[in-house]
Amino acid sequence: MNEQYNGSQLVVKALQALDVKYIFGYPGGSVLDLYDALFQQSEIEHILVRHEQAATHMADGFARSTGEVGVVLATSGPGATNCVTGIATAYMDSIPMVVLSGQVPSNLIGDDAFQETDIVGCSRPIVKHSFNCRHAEEIPTVLAKAFFLAKSGRPGPVVVELPKDILNPAQFFDFKMPENIEMRTYNPNVKGHPKQIKKAVSAILGAKKLVVYSGGGIVLSNTSLQLTQLVESLNAPCTNTLMGLGGLSGTHPNFLGMLGMHGTLEANKAMANADVILALGARFDDRVTNNVQKFCPDATIVHVDVDPTSISKTVKAHIPVVGCLATVLEQLQSAIDASKDRIDRSAQEDWWYQITKWREQNCLSFDASGEKIKPQEVIRKVYDITNGEAYVCSDVGQHQMFAAQHYPFKNPRQWINSGGLGTMGFGLPAAMGVKVAFPSSEVICVTGDGSIQMNIQELSTCLQYGLNVKIVSLNNRSLGMVRQWQDMLYGGRHASSYMESLPDFVKLAEAYGHVGIKVDTRDQLDEALERAFSINDRLVFLDICVDESEHVYPMHIKLGSVDEMWLKKGVKA
Amino acid sequence: MKRILAILLENEPGALSRIVGLFSQRAYNIDSLTVGTTDDQTLSRITITTHGDDRVVEQITKQVNKLVDVLKVLDLTEMQHIERELLLVKVYARDEQSRAAVTRVCDVFQGSIIDMGKQSYTLQMVSGKDKIESFLDMLRHETDLIEVVRSGTVGIGRGDKALRS
Secondary structure, X not given: OOOOXXXXXXXXXXXXXXXXXXXXXXXXXXXXXXXXXHHOOOOOEEEEOOOHHHHHHHHHHHHHHHOOOEEEEEOOOHHHHOOHHHHHHHHHOOOOEEEEEEEOOHHHOOOOOOOOOOHHHHHHHHOOEEEEOOOHHHHHHHHXXXXXXXXXXXXXXXXXXXXXXXXXXXXXXXXXXXXXXXXXXXXXXXXXXXXXXXXXHHHXXXXXXXXXXXXXXXXXXXXXXXXXXXXXXXXXXXXXXXXXXXXXXXXXXXXXXXXXXXXOHHHHHHHHHOOEEEEEOOOOOHHHHOOHHHOOOOOEEEEEEOOHHHOOOOOOOOEEEEOOHHHHHHHHHHXXXXXXXXXXXXXXXXXXXXXXXHHOOOOOOOOOOOOOEOHHHHHHHHHHHOOOOOEEEEOOOHHHHHHHHHOOOOOOOOEEOOOOOOOOOOHHHHHHHHHHHOOOOOEEEEEEOOHHHHOHHHHHHHHHHOOOOEEEEEEOOEOHHHHHHHHHHOOXXXXXXXXXXXXXXXXXXXXXXXXXXXEOOHHHXXXXXXXXHHOOOOOEEEEEEEOOOOOOOOEEOOOOOOOOEEEEOOEEO | OEEEEEEEEEOOOOHHHHHHHHHHHOOOOEEEEEEEEOOOOOEEEEEEEEEOOHHHHHHHHHHHHHOOOEEEEEEHHHOOEEEEEEEEEEEEOOOHHHHHHHHHHHHHOOOXXXXXXXXXXXXXXXXXXXXXXXXXXXXXXXXXXXXXXXXXXXXXXXXXXXXXX
C-alpha cells in the first residue's frame, strides 16, 4: 500500500515538490495542523514574522531578489486580512507570490465563525487568481496550479484558502503531484506576432531619435543581457523606469537615468523628443507619463508586453507586440541583425549630441555646502562604500527617490522597492526577505523616520533569524515626500506631515538586540558608515539626521508634458 | 455605444464574481447580465450588455480575457447576431374590458398569458429589447402593471460560427 498523508502533510509534500525552501508566516487556530506538519520536517524553513503584512513583504523581497515564488502562510480572519497590503503590493509590481491562508472549517464557512473572513473575496481585486481548496485530495493540484500561475505569463500573487477541516491530521490520502499543469483557460502569449515584429523592426531601424524605455518586465523576465545587447547593437539611448532600474546597468554609457516624475532631465527630454519609443515591459504608469494628453506627441510607440491589457491602456501603442520579453527580444534582435536596413548613424550622432547637451545640465546635482547633511550625499557615500554591489531595498518616500537617483544599480534584482502601490513599511521586511535568500550579501534598507515605523516590530524577527541587514534611515523628522508636496502645492502648510515624538532609534535598535548608530553632523558621517559596514554579525540601524528642507529634484511640473520639470526650487528646466 | 459581450468561462465558484468585480472596480457599468451553464457542464456562458466607446470596450474585453477562469470572449455587437430577452409581467385584469384589452395587446405582440389570478394576468414574452419596451408601454396604456421581471439579454451569433471551447 502506498504511504498516505493527511491534508497538512499534503501541503508540506506539495511545497517540497515545488522546491519551496522558505515560508514566511504566523500561526493561528485554523492552521495549527499545518504548523505541526511543518514542525515535523526539515526541508522547508518557516520564518516567524511579527505581523503578517511583513510576511508578505518578506516573501515579496525574496521573490524579487531570486525570481522564485515567495510563499506566505497566515491564519484565517485577521491573519489573512493583514496580508492584504502585501498582496496588493505584489500585484501592482507583478511579483510571483503564493499566499496560503487558513480558513474556518467548511461547515462553519459563511456563519461569521470565530476568525472568519472571506479572504478570497477580500483579495479578489488584487490577485492574479485565487483558489478555494475544498478537499484534501486536491491540495497538490491546487498548489501546483497556484505556483504555475504565480510565475508564468505576467507574474502575480495567488491566494489559496485552506479550510481547517481539510488540514485534519486524522484523515489520510494518497499524494500525487500533477506532472504537467494545463489550464484550458490560461495560455499566455509567448511569441510576438511576426507581422508586428516586422513593423517594429522597420520603425526601430527607421528611427532618427530612438529611445528604449524599459520597465520592471525586463527584471522579471531576466532579459537584462538581451536588453544590453540590443541597446549596444543599436547604440540606442535607454532609460529604465523605477521598477526597471538595473535592467540596463546604471553605469552603462547609453543609460540616460530613470525617467518619470523624479527621473533625469535627459531621460525625460529624450522621451519627449523621440521619434520612436521602444517600450519593453513597461506600462506607461502615470508617474512616468505625467499628462497623458501631452505625452511624446511625435513618437511612434512600439510596445512589447506579455500582458495585452497593459498595451494601449493609457497611451496608444502604434505597434503593439504581445509576448514574453525573452522571446520577443530574440525575435527583434535576429530580425534587426538580418535586416538590410541600417539605422541612420549620422542622425543618431546628432541625437546623441543633443542628449549630451541635456546631460551637461547635471540635473541630479545638489548643494552640499550647508551644515546639514544632504540625503543625496548619504546615498552616494553608501554607493561608494558598498562598491555599488549591495542589494538596496527601499521604503517609500523621498529616500526612495534619492536611492533610485543616486545609487546606480549595476544588476537587475539589486533594487527592491514598492513601485506600483508605494507601500510605506515595505523596506525592512523586503530587505529581510532578500537577506534570507542571500545571507552573505550586503543588504541595505534605505528608509526614513516615517516608513521605518510602519513595520518596525520586525526588528525582533531580524534578531531571531540573524538577518543582519543595514538600515540606513534618512531621518528628516517629517514625512518628507508629503512635506515636499505641501511645500510645492499646498502653500507650505504642513498638515500632519511632521513626526512629533520620534523614538530614540538607537535605543530602540539596542532594545531589540541590534547596533544603533546616530549621525547628527556631516563630520560624523564617514566614520559612522565605516563602522556600520564593518559590522557583519549584527543588524545595524543608522539613524542619520538629514536636512528636512531638502526636496527631490528634478520633478515633473504637475499636468505638464513628460519633460516639463522643476530642476531646483523655483527653477524650471 | 451599447455592447453585448458573450463570455465562456469555467463553471467554478467565484468565477462570476471575478467578472462582476472587474466591472465594478474599473467603474464600468453593467446594463444586464445573464449566466447559465452550457451543454458542457464544466463551462458557463455569460452575456453582459454594457456601453462605452471603443477604447473602453477594448479595455473591458482585454481585462475579461485576462481573468484566469475565462476561456473566450466575443463582442457580439461587432457581428451579425440575435439577442433575446425574457419578460414576465403581471398586470391588473379586474374586469372584462381590461382582460380583453390585455389579451389583445398580448396577441398583437405575440406574447402569451401564462397565469391568471382573480384580478391579474401574468404574461410572458421573448423578444428584443425594443419590442419588450413597446409591449410594456402598450400594457401600461391599457391597465396598471403590478410586477415586471426581465431576464436581461442573451445573445448568439448568426450563421454557423459558434463560441465553443
